[in-house]
Amino acid sequence: MTEPQTLAQHWLSNVRRWPGRDQVAARQKDLGIWQSYSWTQEYEQVRDFSLGLVELGLQRGDRVAIIGDNDLEYLWGILAVLAAGGVVVGLFTDVTPKEVQYVVTHSDAVFVLAGDQEQCDKLLAIRQDTPLVRQVIYWDQRGLWGYDDPWLMSFQGVQTLGRAAQQADPDRFEALIGAGRADEVAMFCYTSGTTGLPKGAMISHGDFIYVAQAFDAIEKVRASDNYMSFIPMAWIGGAALDLAPHCTSGVTLNFAEGPDTVQQNIREIAPDALLYNSRLWENLVASIQVRMTDASWLNRLLYRVFQPVGYRTAEYQLRKQRPPLPWRLLNSLGRVAFFQPTLSQYGLHRARTAYTAGAALSPDVVRFFLALGLPLRQIYGSTEVTGGAITHRPDDIKFESIGVPLPGARVKISPEGEILLTSPGLFAGYHKDPAATEAALIRDEEGVAWFRTGDAGLLDEDGHLIYLDRVKDMIELGSGERYSPQYIEGRLKFSPYVSHCMTVGDATLGYVTALITIDYDSVGRWAEKRGLAYTTYADLAQKPEVYALVRAAVERVNATLPPAARVRRFVLLHKEFDADEGEMTRTRKLRRSFLTQRYADIVQALYDGRQTVQVTAAVQYQDGRVGKIDTLLRVEAL
């Protein structure tokens, strides 16, 4: 065979490369034991199912929808469809029958693979509206014992058909695979779309192969690697980060025993690469810290000794310097005595690549894991560029940024501040929706198509991309410049000394200012360490030293922003925002319009050049008397 062009052709070359039983293709825990399947075993499973589908009438280019939890049959089902030249349409397990109906009819799917009773029931409920679907195929029989409907068919039933076809024509399966081309569509990924109906982004085999090879070029993917497949494969992330490297590099995919055991099973497998969202990483930090307080005295001692060593080494790494020899030695000792054993509690000790996606991760979390020897790297992209397009390089991690483009990909910022992406993995358009495709792409003067992400961002001097916000959530200032309240507030709160922050500034106000509340505990501790005397929150907040402390944090955030979007003035408030007073919702979201009204005088002071502003707070004493407390707040200008 010439150079493989499709995922199925890559997969077939793996099968030929490892004919024996030693190399494991996939693994799933069942009845408490990890069951391994060699490439030959996987080949037989996929071949029989694929030929079975063809026997049932699957044609090249036909769509097959799939809905269920990630497991072996899910993987084999996808591979079988791709091998036969079909197109996989992924559906999330929690969608409603109505949503299933929309996607199945919109994609003209002719088969639906529905994992279990729950998913089969959804299909049965919409049967009248999906006349094109010839067969619904399930693989988990539980609860379906009593169903007697020829529309439903078992995975094994299809494979039986396929085995007969294979005996009749032993070369048929590989001929089907051989007929594939790189530009054939492999998958429709329906993007949820915050507005309107979901759109089916068409991703080709070539797109997937490009992305898999680009990630491989950044950090070598080895055939001996173990990945845990828990990210839904209906989502581009699961397909691009798990399925594609399984085909192109031959990594072993592992499947959890059940949806509830993913974390336990990750610990057992200790994957070589994994992607968690930022919330999960944050939870892990909290979990490790809590467990440390309950640990034995020896473990607590190791924590106290080696944690600072890890942090010191991490600082050198972040500055891209080589730590001096004594630190390197201590760090190696720490790795053996503490870092690796700690990571192994969470199955992270083998991870060469650990990605984070979603909201920005605070530098504290990044530093925490870096100190343990695990560099977390942001990954950013979208379905339309086949998942990832931007990521950190292993030796070039910056807190503020979300990384640099993959080899072959490019990023630029439109005049409106929107992030535009292009890469060899750019999608082939939305299915049956040329208007939406047209709207999602911009062609430059050289005719290159760029995908409009809808996100606002910046490029720094090193070519790193900084994510700000959704474009629609940016606020326009009187000067016509735009800024992102979310970005500034989120980043300022990364400082341990800032508890909350509200930025001010809109079309009527020329520049950005901020109302900031200090974190009483951490600023209080900081003040005590320096022998700084204070009485109350309001008193502490107005200390010049505290202003200097917060000013430094504001300047750090400003440094990442263009001049027009920087915070020019701020005030440290005399009290924290309080949900009881209606300043925040119970979920601790700021009630902006209320706050702007309540602190109208302070806001005015931020813009009229005053040095100080007087606030009066009514207080009720314990004996019932009512009094007033006046505080003079300083306005800090930058």
Next chain:
Amino acid sequence: MAESALLSVEDVSLVFGRVQALSAVSLQVRPGEILAIIGPNGAGKTSLLNCISNFYKPTAGRILFDGNDLTRTAPHRIAGFGIARTFQNIALYTGLSTLDNLMAARHIHMRAGLLQCLLYWGFSHREDLRHRLVVEEIIKFLEMEAIRKTTVGALPHGLRKRVELGRALALEPRLLLLDEPMTGMNQEEKEDMARFILDIHEQRGLSIVLIEHDMGLVMDIADRVVVLDFGVKIAEGAPDEIKRNPEVIRAYLGQAYT
């Protein structure tokens, strides 16, 4: 009809001092059916279940299971006949893991002697594996993979109920007695439990006697319902008949409302 019954309760009475807990109650459980026993508090539901599992000895009457008179059988031999139960107040080994609780239930099927077990080689090793397989299948069936190694004492109430059901299944019974398997559960946990009961019934073909307060659930999953009130059987029939039965309405809602 008497011939086809798996369990036959005949004129059973139970007296504690002056309290007539059960008076001449008769009922039959047919192979492969779900029979629900309902009734107000103190109606004698649990007493009846305790008579069947021979925890109490009836004052009069007899209970036949597959032709054997249970009232003449020692309580520890009941499980050997193929009857398993769960308790209203969970009775598990709280210091053991889920897995060990289920394995402990397998003892009635174990044959290896003390010496063989000490050697743990040959027969006893193979036997252990065989029982582990049965237990693992139950763990999978009841979706308890995530708590396999968790100490039962650390589990929340809803999961403990599930472990207890698993332990009853590990006995591989022909008749399953469930005493309020859904008490103290939220709606979602109740629905899960109902699904498990139906799946057990459907896949394993077990006969199930179910005591439950949640009328909605009882009416949904039971094939037949028996109603007790002050130790007397006042009605018996399909769920739809029971819902319309004036006696039942009176017992549950009081005379004034009928």
